[in-house]
Amino acid sequence: MFLESTREVRLASRPTGTPTAANFEIASTPVPPLKAGEVLVKNLWMSVDPYMRGRMVDRESYVPPFQIGKPLDGGAVGEVLESTSPRFKVGDVVLHQFGWREHFVAADTQVHAVDTRLAPPQAWLGAIGMTGMTAWTGLTRIAHIKAGETVFVSAASGAVGAIAVQIAKLQGCRVVASVGNEEKAAWLRELGADAVINYRTAGDLTAALKAAAPEGIDVYFENVGGAHLEAALNVLKPNGRVAVCGMIEQYNATEAPKGPSNIALVIMKRLRLEGFIVSDHWGAYPEFVALMAKWLAEGKIQTRETIREGLEAAPDAFIGLFRGENTGKMLVRLS
Amino acid sequence: MFLESTREVRLASRPTGTPTAANFEIASTPVPPLKAGEVLVKNLWMSVDPYMRGRMVDRESYVPPFQIGKPLDGGAVGEVLESTSPRFKVGDVVLHQFGWREHFVAADTQVHAVDTRLAPPQAWLGAIGMTGMTAWTGLTRIAHIKAGETVFVSAASGAVGAIAVQIAKLQGCRVVASVGNEEKAAWLRELGADAVINYRTAGDLTAALKAAAPEGIDVYFENVGGAHLEAALNVLKPNGRVAVCGMIEQYNATEAPKGPSNIALVIMKRLRLEGFIVSDHWGAYPEFVALMAKWLAEGKIQTRETIREGLEAAPDAFIGLFRGENTGKMLVRLS
Known part of the structure; x- marks a missing residue:
């Protein structure tokens, strides 16, 4: 497979007050060829979360601020399209922090396999994520x-x-x-x-x-x-x-x-x-996954999703969080 | 010894804003004869503390509010003048909550002996209290x-x-x-x-x-x-x-x-x-007393006291807390 370029959402300007569409821009970006131990991933779903608003401010915080003209990032799940890593094969579903873009290439240490028998791909951004x-x-x-x-x-x-x-x-x-x-x-x-x-x-x-x-x-x-x-x-x-x-x-x-x-x-x-x-609590994630997988299997946790379609919809999905437009998890379907 | 009456400070009215002298009144009150298991105590020192302001408001809290026309109370140390209790003898120095008054009669369970070899009487309201x-x-x-x-x-x-x-x-x-x-x-x-x-x-x-x-x-x-x-x-x-x-x-x-x-x-x-x-932490008081007695003996804890003389001065001593008039512990010497 050869993919020359993909699209990503960049921070166009830092919001004052509630973010608007003008704070975001969608841009093409080249997809580099894979080096050894890398994967090419096509994103299926991305998460928008209120905490991302804090990263749009240029200040010291627990995660570095987003940079103007650079892609945003955040939780997403995707499918491996190409792999030079022994750890992943084509078709694997992976969880990672390369949201706000359609495809990306990353080292195999930066993506994590998820078990779609326990929960569907997007649930790894939501109930079990x-x-x-x-x-x-x-x-x-x-x-x-x-x-x-x-x-x-x-x-x-x-x-x-x-x-x-x-x-x-x-x-x-x-x-x-x-x-x-x-x-x-x-x-x-x-x-x-x-x-x-x-x-x-x-x-x-x-x-x-x-x-x-x-x-x-x-x-x-x-x-x-x-x-x-x-x-x-x-x-x-x-x-x-x-x-x-x-x-x-x-x-x-x-x-x-x-x-x-x-x-x-x-x-x-x-x-x-x-x-x-x-x-800070990620060490306890396996304990949580075991619990939540059981609850989901038993039908004890119900979820709703508010879904927006396509990368173009991502800024509006994010802005909608502050208008209470979501019931349950706000997601953007990318594929 | 026979003592017919003593004096106490009562809440005359509930303060609005910073308390004033008019919120307090000094009154005579009879001293009852001792029943079995009681002590008559002459107060030596009383404490005024900012938390008492909260008790002047008529609301539910962790201690019941002071009542208008009734004596205030709070930490004080005194000397046993008379005892019908086997636990206390005349001259014992005791710590208790019957402050804002010159003398009182109470059950021997309501006063606690303090060791004045470890620290002087008033220190049991301050550094070691x-x-x-x-x-x-x-x-x-x-x-x-x-x-x-x-x-x-x-x-x-x-x-x-x-x-x-x-x-x-x-x-x-x-x-x-x-x-x-x-x-x-x-x-x-x-x-x-x-x-x-x-x-x-x-x-x-x-x-x-x-x-x-x-x-x-x-x-x-x-x-x-x-x-x-x-x-x-x-x-x-x-x-x-x-x-x-x-x-x-x-x-x-x-x-x-x-x-x-x-x-x-x-x-x-x-x-x-x-x-x-x-x-809420009183169970740990013995541990603290042992530590503080050692620190005091070694000269590792210094204290200052701001002392007002006599029961009449008690309201002003209390009000002075909110004006920053004390350096270290604000105390009223009653005897």
Whole structure:
């Protein structure tokens, strides 16, 4: 097989506020011939994730920022088209970080085989991939949820949130979920959430959360920030824990966001807030995969996907995350 | 001995904002005769502590609120004047929670003998009492400081702060201290602080903290809140910890305080903020007493006291805490 060029999405300019199409550009790029120990991969699916917004800012962080004029990257799965590596053969499905492009050539150490008998290719970006691993890590390795506890999950219809709700239920917790519309609320009820708050219509979020959890919450799985965090602090029980996974409400802020005015409650209630990045926990991924494969096989974890078609749709798919356009995992199908 | 009446400080009204003298009243109260197993105690010293402000608000908390028209209470040490208990004899020095009064009668289970050979009576309210135990708990049981780490302590000339600075130094940490005037700054340097910030003159606190700790801080011992917390979040290293002991800046707030606008840094830096109340850790008090008695005997912990004389001075001593009038422990000498 000979492939002269492919296409990739590059960062055209750094966004101010919510990203727009103008911050992205699609460009052709040559595909180099394979050296020894390399693979040529055709991407099947790519992930768009809120954390990528942080990489569009030029600042020191846990991953280097995206560079203007260079391709973006992120989780994706693809099929091996050509291999000079003994580790991969044509047709293998691999997981890697070369998203935002149609094809690429990489060393065989930079891609990882996935077992499509356990879950379909795109699930390795979702329930059994980084998304599910994030939900499981926050609940079990950060918040240390216990059966019988009440867990509040915000952005509960999002990729991570929807898995977090179901894992918490599987662990014997009572779950309160917050979502942004009634359709999502109905889905969360299907997933087993014991109470669902539509934060757009609920009015005072503290009152809504108190009504949903009259005895308080033990754990808050934080995806949103702002009023959600403030309400959670108000309603957390003594010794409550907050697993801080994300604060999507703040990622596009153009001025300093309002912090939680009730942060002093951490003293009186002896609360623990802990931020985490899933990549720090990658050593536990095999343990998670075994668990999740079993849950998926038993039909105990349900997923939805919001799918956009083609590389051209990738910027809009990403931007849609901040408009709540996805139910479950937002994916771009590349092939 | 027969004592007909004594005096106590009562809560006259609940403060709005910073407490004033009008929120307190001094009243006579009868001293009942002793029943079996009781002691009559004459107080020698009483403690005033910022946390008492929280008890002046009528709300659910980890200790019940003070009641209007009733005596305040809090840590104090006194001398047994009369005893019908086999556990105490006249002249014993005891630690207890019957502060804000000159004498009291209580069951022998409500007072605790202290060893004045290890430390003078008032030290059992300070370095070797709740104050020191609070500093030690926050550093070792919440923040888990390690030798070689950089620790930032705010309100470092306060009772808890000054002990925290010295314990962190004894554990091999580098210490940055923040205080409110130059005299306090000079004392902190004497105590071994590696860098001292006068927050009233430092200008931008984040810049000052970065200058004092160019490689960042590992631990923040939080006593203040507001701009201090925001600066600490900015300068904490990845995996940094915040032991949240107090937020004195907020205790007298009459409107919702500004929360930390940079709270999202807990995600990128994987920070842990944990509030604590020393009384939850009382089981470890014997361990702490053994340590602190040794440090005091070796001259490794220095203390200062700001002393007010007589029960009448107690309200003003308490109010002075919020004006930064104390260097080290604020005490009221009652006898």
